[in-house]
Amino acid sequence: MSSSIWAGVGPSSMAEVKQQHSVLLRRGLSSDNHAMSRIFTFCSLSNHGDINYALKLLATLPNPDTFLYNTLFKAFNTSPSLSLSLYSHMLQRSLLPNAFTFPPLLKSSSNLHQTKQLHAHIIKFGFASHIAALNNLVHVYFLFGSFHDARRVFHTISHPDVVSWTTLVSGYSLWGHVDEAFRLFQLMPCKNSVSWNAMISCFVKNNRFPEAFELFRRMREEGVEMDRFVAATMLSACTGVGALEQGKWIHGYVEKAGIVLDSKLGATIVDMYCKCGCLDEAFRVFCGLKVKGLSSWNCMIGGFAMHGKGKDAISLFSLMEEEAMVVPDGITFVNVLAACAHSGLVEEGRYYFRYMVDVRGVEPAMEHYGCMVDLLARAGRLEEAKKVVEEMPMSPDASVLGALLGACRIHGNFELGEEVGKRVIELDPGNSGRYVMLGNIYASSGKWEQVASVRKWMDERGVKKEPGFSIIEMEGVVNEFVAGGRDHPLAETIYDKVYEMLESIRVVGYVPDTDDVLHDLVEEERENPLFYHSEKLAIAYGLLKTKRGETLRVTKNLRVCKDCHQASKLISKVYGCDIIIRDRNRFHQFSNGECSCKDYW
Structure with missing residues (x-):
């Protein structure tokens, strides 16, 4: 009887749950585990459910089964005390765990001691060869930094699958052991997009961007399709080095391949364009997003901030509050306040700091x-x-x-x-x-x-x-320059261009500003290092590789010094080009002898 009643679709709201529950009560089926399972699942796992209602239902069932407890373990996988308390309650009722019990329980483990206790129960109840439980166990041991235990469990798996290997790689990646993670990745007998993404992400998170790009190239050569997760990771790599052309290509691939542009991927694309110096394109993509999550708004407001567009950032924040179904968080206000700081909007900054506390209740x-x-x-x-x-x-x-x-x-x-x-x-x-x-x-x-x-x-x-270094992407290749470095294949030509460049701007008033060089050097020694700062080398290379009037985009790891800032302004005027430099703090757009920061940085 119960099966025929629930052959259709389950409840979609708590109002329906209560109606269906009342039907089961009238028909004497409220103690039937199978009949109650859909109601139980909706209450426990749906975004519109009510976990407290599920707990009350559990208390009314005379003989609940392991399935119902497992459902609750999934619901409570971020609440260790509740999960383990329920597990204890299940065992007291003489119910045995099954293959689906331990993965959610392990996710709720809050310390190494609890993990070891659950490990003991996995062995005790006969799941020491169950691959899903063991994969989760490897993952949790890594979370608590227990490399020895994680490796020991991995070696007990008779036939590790791609999830097992990926979990191992991700575990070493989590703690910054990049070389060991890559060694294990190389040993993997088979790889899927998840495992490729795990290793690429490891390189990106540890700022080893050239290796990330090389691995991405290998992945494509081996015929592995890029999914939205790999796309998001590689867009982050492009963001890290200012690789605009690569970022554009990935964005284009996402559109052509029909990859779902969810809120997270959309925010990553907006962030990439912002941090690669294409603010207009970032705003175009942002406006076109069908779903704008909080992270999308934060990225765009932050983009305006780092480009010195303080008033635009404030306007967008106001629009967010008027139209969006999202509530600003602490990150939103960091971006708004940073926008005020970079644009000299003192009174506006004071206002939004008070507004954050008094109106939005953000501490x-x-x-x-x-x-x-x-x-x-x-x-x-x-x-x-x-x-x-x-x-x-x-x-x-x-x-x-x-x-x-x-x-x-x-x-x-x-x-x-x-x-x-x-x-x-x-x-x-x-x-x-x-x-x-x-x-x-x-x-x-x-x-x-x-x-x-x-x-x-x-x-x-x-x-x-x-050491200062600067990066410029030319023809899809990322070129890195260090101050005074001569490793680039065209080093001699680049240095000749630097000399020509600086001589050209001397004619229009350039005088080296040595204030940012340690003052106990003699004047000649202080001037020469300025000639070979990394951004000057990158700009010279850009001028060699582009036509007059093209925009140069440079990313620098340090704050741009006063001398390079002044030189870049004059270079933009003499050579008739726009130069966009992203330094540690913000963007500078040099055009016709002026900078977007108005010398306020």
Whole structure:
């Protein structure tokens, strides 16, 4: 009887659940596990269900089966205490686990001890050869950093499948063991798109972008189709190095292959265009998204922010609140506040900080305070920025104090800069940029003994100045340049072009600005390194490989220095080209001798 009643479609809302439950009660079937299963599943696993209703149903069943408990384990796989409590309750009722019990239970494990207990039960109840349970066990052991246990379980699997191998690769990737992950990937007897994506993602997350692109090339050569997950990973790789042409190709492939453009993939494409310097294309894609999730809005607002389009970012945020069915989160407000900071919108920044707290109820985090300090400090309001630091409910981290330190240098407040610089170095002793900034503050105020002390601290702590590098994509190939490097096949020609380039802009007023070079070098030694900063090499290469008027796009790992900023403005004028440089902090678009940042960075 129960089977015929439920031959149709199950409930689609809690109102239907209650109606169907009442029918079962009237027909005397409310104790029938099979009859109740669809109601139970909907309450437990549907987005529109009610887990508490499912728990009440469980309490009314005289003889619930393992299937019903497994359904609840899936629902509670992020609530360890509830899952394990229910598991204990199931065993007390003399119900035995089956092959589907342990995977969701393992996902709910909150520590290594619980994982080992579940491992013991897997063996005790005869599932020591069940591959799904063992694959999940390998995964969870990796989550808790137990490499030995994970490998030991993997070796007990008599015939590891592609999931087993991929789990192993992903486990090493999780902890940054890239070379070991790649060694295992090479040993895999068979690979699918998931395993390829796991390894490519490992390279991307560890900033080993050339290897990611090479592996992607191999994947395509071996005939593996790109799915939306691989597409998202490779778009992130393109974002990392500013590889616009590769990113465009992947976007085109997604459209031609009919890959579903869900909210996550759509946001990744928008982010790629934003961070590769194509803001107009990013906005076009954003406007065309059928489903705009919160991440899509955040990426586009953040894109406007990093391009110095503060008012556009605020306008889009207002539109989001008016039209979208999403609620802004902490990331949204970081982007809005950063947009205000990069555009000098001090009063707007103050307003949105208050709005975030008072209207949206978002508790300010370190990043929000950092944006406010950056906003005020850039505008020269150093005492107000210092007050924000002093009144923060948590101790400021190195990034917050670093924003204040940089502004002290720009605005000539050397006394405050010395105080803040020492605190920053205490918090971030391995970061060479902190020492260089403090050393330059000392040098600017003529404190040469202190400059020597800063150098001594670096030597004693083994801190090396972070080498600058810049990347430019030409003809689908990513070219990387380091300051003073000569590894590129066209190095001699590039250096000749740099010399020609700098001589050309001297005619229109270029004078090397050596303020960002450590001040205890003699003038000639200070000037020469500026000639060979990585972005100048990348720009020279771009000029060699493009026609007049074409746009050059360069990505740099450090903040662009004042000298290169000034040189880039003049190069854009003399050579009649637009130059877009993405540095550590933001985008600079140089055109006809001007920069989009209005020299405010």
